[in-house]
Amino acid sequence: MNLVSSDGLDKLRKALGERKVKTSLPDRKLYSYDATPIPIERKTPLAVVFPENKQDVIKLVEVCYEENIPVFPRGAGSGLTGGAVPTDERGVVVSFERMDKFTVDVDNATATVQPGVITADFQAYVEKLGLFYPPDPSSFKYSTIGGNVAENAGGPRCLKYGTTREYVLGLETVIKEGKVVRSGRPVLKDVAGYDITRLLVGSEGTLGLFTEITLKLIPRPKARKTALALFDDLKTVGKAVNAILLSGIFPSALEFMDEDAIRAVEQYKPSGLPKGAKALLLIELDGHPCAVEEELSEVRSLLESLGAKVKVAKDEEEEQRLWSVRKNLGPALSHLRSGKINEDIVVPRSYLPEVLPRIRDIAKKWGLLVVVFGHIGDGNLHVNLLYDKGNEEEERKAERAVDEVFELALRFNGSITGEHGVGLTKKKFLRWQFGDAGYELLLGIKRVFDPKNLFNPGKLIEI
Amino acid sequence: MNLVSSDGLDKLRKALGERKVKTSLPDRKLYSYDATPIPIERKTPLAVVFPENKQDVIKLVEVCYEENIPVFPRGAGSGLTGGAVPTDERGVVVSFERMDKFTVDVDNATATVQPGVITADFQAYVEKLGLFYPPDPSSFKYSTIGGNVAENAGGPRCLKYGTTREYVLGLETVIKEGKVVRSGRPVLKDVAGYDITRLLVGSEGTLGLFTEITLKLIPRPKARKTALALFDDLKTVGKAVNAILLSGIFPSALEFMDEDAIRAVEQYKPSGLPKGAKALLLIELDGHPCAVEEELSEVRSLLESLGAKVKVAKDEEEEQRLWSVRKNLGPALSHLRSGKINEDIVVPRSYLPEVLPRIRDIAKKWGLLVVVFGHIGDGNLHVNLLYDKGNEEEERKAERAVDEVFELALRFNGSITGEHGVGLTKKKFLRWQFGDAGYELLLGIKRVFDPKNLFNPGKLIEI
DSSP states (O other): OOOSOHHHHHHHHHHHOGGGEEOOHHHHHHTTOOSOOSOOOOOOOSEEEOOOSHHHHHHHHHHHHHHTOOEEEESSSOOSSSTTOOOOTTOEEEEOTTOOOEEEEGGGTEEEEOTTOBHHHHHHHHHHTTEEOOOOOTTTTTOBHHHHHHHTOOOTTHHHHOOGGGGEEEEEEEEGGGEEEEEEOSSSOOOSSSOHHHHHTTOTTSSOEEEEEEEEOEEOOSEEEEEEEEESSHHHHHHHHHHHHHTTOOOSEEEEEEHHHHHHHHHHSOOOOOTTOOEEEEEEEEESHHHHHHHHHHHHHHHHHTTOEEEEOOSHHHHHHHHHHHHTHHHHHHHHOSEEEEEEEEOOGGGHHHHHHHHHHHHHHTTOEEEEEEEGGGTEEEEEEEEOTTOHHHHHHHHHHHHHHHHHHHHTTOBSOSSSOOTTTTHHHHHHHHHHHHHHHHHHHHHHHOTTOOBSTTSSSOO | OOOSOHHHHHHHHHHHOGGGEEOOHHHHHHTTOOSOOSOOOOOOOSEEEOOOSHHHHHHHHHHHHHHTOOEEEESSSOOSSSTTOOOOTTOEEEEOTTOOOEEEEGGGTEEEEOTTOBHHHHHHHHHHTTEEOOOOOTTTTTOBHHHHHHHTOOOTTHHHHOOGGGGEEEEEEEOGGGOEEEEEOSSSOOOSSSOHHHHHTTOTTSSOEEEEEEEEOEEOOSEEEEEEEEESSHHHHHHHHHHHHHTTOOOSEEEEEEHHHHHHHHHHSOOOOOTTOOEEEEEEEEESHHHHHHHHHHHHHHHHHTTOEEEEOOSHHHHHHHHHHHHTHHHHHHHHOSEEEEEEEEOOGGGHHHHHHHHHHHHHHTTOEEEEEEEGGGTEEEEEEEEOTTOHHHHHHHHHHHHHHHHHHHHTTOBSOSSSOOTTTTHHHHHHHHHHHHHHHHHHHHHHHOTTOOBSTTSSSOO
16 A cells, blocks of 8 residues: 655655656565565565765655655665665665765875765775775675665674774764754864764664765785684683784684584585584784784694694685685575574673573574574674574574574673664664663654654664 | 752762762862863852762762752863863762772773773773773873763874774763663674764763773784984975875874974973974884884885984883973973963864964964974874963963864864864854754754753753
């Protein structure tokens, strides 16, 4: 049922021009999906809007605010929690794919980026200039900077380099009634007023639409090396991680895989990893060539003194082979079962030896296969619950198991999400994480930016 | 005139105990000052309250919210914009000096800190454990972590390591009616809900009172070296800074002094710097010993190829001698004139050669002496306008010159403050920097946290 007056759609067409407002059923269906692996509330929107510049975004928000049309902003739709999915058939999806320009200010090591720029394209460009934009969500080859900012995207490099938030210096955002807010400045320090910029980072499209993003760039590290370590027990992994960090070494990635993950990858594409290994660490170091070299041998002796078996990549080819173990994990898991819920809880990393067996217990209780990997340096665990797609009983079990995994994370002073955001799938846990007084603040902030609840309604919080 | 019912004070005494509520005139006077160098609105408060734990803070906010008593939180009073100064004689100053405990979780490289902990004490402690807490405001020897968080304090190391914000993982905050909000988690990644933690960082005590701060620590760099470079013209400085950063070198400090600053220091304590030098850079590198060594020689050849004269410290003693040039600047300026307004504008660093002459023009126009130094890597300039204390005409001129300096910063896409905050002294410029729509958001946020406008009223924004 279409509840919107055709007035609204007409106004949108008039304001933006026909070619920026698509209403064919295939278009509307195509833009109603994202990468969320579990069943979610998903509606076919009234239209898909393709703004080409800031003025388009202002006009579209003006019309939507006048006509009470919900607005569902969308980057590449690679999100895993339903953030880009329309939940109201009276709403429009706003795709930023035509706003994909950027400029780099080399002298100031900053960049001005439109929301639809593809993360990988931007990264490749700045690296050619000797600069570096570290945030590396696993979807970076197709995800957009706008989506990354809206979700505060992270990835393996976060331990050393921080999340997207640390690279956003300023934002131009269209809020209620089409008003434009400029927050931040293209400088590294700006303490004027409340930090609207970082409040908007990670707000999942519920406070407004970005039209311009100012990013910080840093010098590109000159060298990068990888080592792989295998462990006989879990406790040693935690010790190893601490030993590395406390020796003054700051790896650019510290990736972890549990024994089931190792087994899954070996079954899928054997790479000669020993079968009995309880855990695997991939350690990447970057920086000055001589430091990387020396630190690598320090890491090696540290790990070996703890009983780990260590392999250091001699060249780029070997490096890619080591990383392929981690990169084959996704396909390996799909090979095991057709369905996969990949959750991304975080716990302080020292709790890992306690938390991991408990995750296995949850999986056992629900009769599910669970595989855990993640970014151990920052305590971010990807808990993969595997099930057969179409087997509704297993799907339901997996969903209930996920609830228990979230409870576990909160009980261990962690968070329900380190990377994927809240979206639709984790909404019910947010009040628990924030408490009543904190949740009231979230609601209050939402009302300040979007009193009509038209920006990505139904996501992140319950109004 | 005391407008508060004695009820309020009685209730505070009853709730907290006599020894935590001081009302003698010397105490009230003593706690009504901060380090702001210009005349500001300053009132003698009704009382000074000394909470000793979270419960005390909750009780005091409960009473104050019931009795409409303004609350002026105070760290060490080292702020430069009036942030800790009471502006209402019906209010109470809350000093956190008795809440000075902290614990370090070495395994997770985090710390739990009460707001009254002295920054330098905390830094020294974690460094002994092989860890590092980088934020280094120049007041770090006496400033408190609570104050640093409230102001989002920065310092020379910000270029490489970021400001206080980048190290705050979580906060426990008492807001309106004594409600307690826990935001963030002791983990590096947490993208659940709006980023209340970073919204509170830099909120200058206007949204609530911190009772616990969770900080991120990083591995302590193993080596540190300093070089000093002298330049014949300003443009080369900018080129030199970019050349260093684009060669993949990330200095831990890049301090700049203009020719007047060099001259002032040489007059005060001669260290053999040549008289004709137009600019000086102090470059500090830290990290792995071999990288520091190699990078230092790279930096040296880079600078020399641009015509700079470079001196590298051979040992710690020489290093301290190089830094003394920068550290003697404060006393040197007091020696020149009795009064000093030290403003901290930020501009994108490439604008420096354009902005600096304009600052001199402003000083000339008002007949004032101006000395500029700062953290050039992040474009943060300390503009020191010197005048004779007690000479009211000069004081007024200095204040008007400062206004023009702020206008200049905003015109060059910069900010009115990189480190010191808004407080009382920069309030009138905030609307300009944010625009009407942005300012409305600030007001809306303030109302959500503090509808009665009792937390540090009169600071940052105009209600």
